Amino acid sequence: MAAFTSKDVARIAGVSQSTVSYVMTGKRPISERTRKRVLDAMEQLTYEPHSGARALAGRRTQVVGLVVPFGADGQIFGLLPFIETIASSARAHDHEVLLVTADEGSAGLRRLAGRALCxxxxxxxxxxxxxxxxxxAALPVPVVLIGVPxxxxxxxxxxxxxxxxxxxAVDELADTAHDEIVVLGYPASAMERGLNFVGRVLRSARQRARARGxxxxxxxxxxxxxxxTAEAVDQLLARRGxxxxxxxxxxxDSIGPILRALRTRDVLPGRDISVIGISPDPQAEESDPAYTNVSEEPRDVSRRAMETLFWLLDPAPGVERPGVDLVAPRLIRRSTVMPIPSN
Incomplete structure (x- = not known):
């Protein structure tokens, strides 16, 4: 007789393998409809989870796995606020953090879950x-994404x-009577990989600019x-009429080099052109010149991700977390946007 696994149950029920695990362990609220589909699939396959496996699954490692982009495109300075906040939140919940590089791909995920490392x-x-x-989604442990695929x-x-x-960013420039907006975009590696925020930023900027005329x-x-950087700035300045x-x-990562390239060409943001960066506040404040920015809020994003993760591990009755939780950005005005003309 074939030995069926929870993966087979998930396939028959049309759910993830982690959902099957949650139905068996009760570690996460599952709708009655989904629970019935899982139980019906288990009955159909005459599946019985191994008692030893159930006992092992109940043990906690007190470790959170963190998959970070430490490959060729990884930028450690941009990652530090995320890592620091995640580590601090983990310690507050009596957990440690195990770093795994994103270039391990799916194999790294399977290693984390398959060896019960976290x-x-x-x-x-x-x-x-x-x-x-x-x-x-098929792993037997909760997974939270920082990003929206x-x-x-x-x-x-x-x-x-x-x-x-x-x-x-577009509204701020439209409201201050700018005649044209240029977005100096992302490196080819980010575009080719299709990092989720690249398309989200560019699509939204184009749509808003059309709406504002x-x-x-x-x-x-x-x-x-x-x-x-010099080539990109020269393309930008060629559009000045x-x-x-x-x-x-x-x-x-490109904001500092672009501001330096503008300075060497005697182009002053706030006087000759306007500049708005999408970046963390400390980077904008410490730049020369300090620039108007829309904050990326990396610590708030990390804090909410960890709140969601620990809710998945220990759901509180009557408490729900949104499937997609977006942190609101803030625009902080500094001196790099030209004021509205007086006449």
Whole structure:
């Protein structure tokens, strides 16, 4: 007789393998309809979870797995606020953090769950169409995504509301009577990989500019390095005519080099053009010049992701968490946006 597994039950019931686990363990609220489908599938397959496996599944490792982009495209400085906040939240819940690099792909996820190395997983560096997501949805441990893929496969997602962030930047430039907006975009690697926030920012910026009646151009890719930055800035400045030009910088790693390139060309943000960055507040405050920014709120995003993760581990009666939880951005005005003309 064939030995059926929880994966077979999940396939018959049309749910994730983790949902089957939650039905068996009661560690997460499951709707009565879904519970019945799982139980019916178990009965159909005459599936009986091994008692030893159930006992092992009940043990806690007190470890949270964190999948981070430490590969070729990983930027450690942008990751630090996320990692620090996640680690602090884990310690507050008597858990440690185990880092796994995103370049391990689905194999890294299976290793974390298959070897019972952690109680739950936080995944960063989410692509719009990410082949790790369906694998994560089938794992027997809770998984929370920092990022919003096209299909979350039932997983909880927490992120900045990048769509609103882009609209806020466009609105600020439209409200201050700019004649044209240019977005200096992302490096080719981010675009080719389809990182989820890239499309969300660019689509929203274009839609908002059309709604406000302001021409918007995206210059992309904007690569790292002095020569590539200089080329992008020269393309930007070639668009300067007699009107007021506003610039949105959504990729925080490129903001400092672009501001330096403008300075070497004697172009002063706030006097000659306007600049708004989408970046963490400390980066905007410590820049030279300090620039108007829409905050990425990395610590708030990480804090909410961890709240969701521990709710999945120990659901509180009557408490629900949204499937997609977007943190509201804030626009902080500094000196790099030209004031509205007096006449």
């Amino acid at each position: 109680d739950a997983i936080i995944m960063m560096d989410i692509e719009e169409h990410d082949d790790r997501v369906p694998v994560a 096209a299909d979350p496969a039932g997983l909880h997602c927490v992120d900045l509301d990048f769509e609103t962030a882009a609209r806020m 302001v021409p918007l151009t995206v210059i992309e890719p904007v690569e790292h390095g002095q020569e590539a 007699g009107g007021r030009l506003g610039v949105v910088l959504p990729h925080n």
